[in-house]
Amino acid sequence: MLAFLFYFHKLLYSSSLCLFLDDISLQGGKVRDELFKLLANETDMVIKQGIQSLAGRRMAAQGMRTSKFCLHPAGDTPSACRLFDAIASICVPVVVSDDIELPFEDELDYTRFSIFVPLRKALKPDYLASMLRQITNKELQRYQQQLRKVPQLLTLTFLFLELQNVHA
Numbered sequence: 001m002l003a004f005l006f007y008f009h010k011l012l013y014s015s016s017l018c019l020f021l022d023d024i025s026l027q028g029g030k031v032r033d034e035l036f037k038l039l040a041n042e043t044d045m046v047i048k049q050g051i052q053s054l055a056g057r058r059m060a061a062q063g064m065r066t067s068k069f070c071l072h073p074a075g076d077t078p079s080a081c082r083l084f085d086a087i088a089s090i091c092v093p094v095v096v097s098d099d100i101e102l103p104f105e106d107e108l109d110y111t112r113f114s115i116f117v118p119l120r121k122a123l124k125p126d127y128l129a130s131m132l133r134q135i136t137n138k139e140l141q142r143y144q145q146q147l148r149k150v151p152q153l154l155t156l157t158f159l160f161l162e163l164q165n166v167h168a
Contacts, residue, residue, distance in 0.1 A: 064089035096122040113146035
């Protein structure tokens with residue numbers, strides 16, 4: 001599978017501002033292609049293209065752990081592992097979509113730990129990179145604090161659902 005890797009160098013603390021690994025054959029590939037073109041010339045971004053493999057997954061995991069933001073564009077499967085990998089890596093998901101249903105929306109308030117960007121705005125030249133660069137360290141820390149709570153919330157949700165099934 002052909003995949004794109006987007007790295008946006010971090011302004012502080014780590015090596016990358018944002019990471020994006022995706023299979024371009026999925027529906028919504030045009031959005032990813034446009035984002036690739038828009039972000040390719042950013043001086044603080046490194047964009048890589050590769051094949052999904054064990055080495056590629058390891059590189060993506062390392063990229064997420066050293067990134068502030070992880071891009072999640074329209075067309076991705078809402079339950080894609082990348083979203084949960086980003087959450088586990090404390091990499092703030094940047095959801096680029098006008099209308100997306102995310103897993104466990106009833107249990108998780110994604111607005112507390114994710115950034116949502118409408119397609120129209122994200123595809124404007126300079127908008128997305130500029131918007132991410134303007135997020136203050138205080139805002140970033142708030143998102144990251146909320147991300148650290150998500151695994152606990154999901155664990156409690158699964159336990160509650162399991163208890164409901166046992167007593168049903």
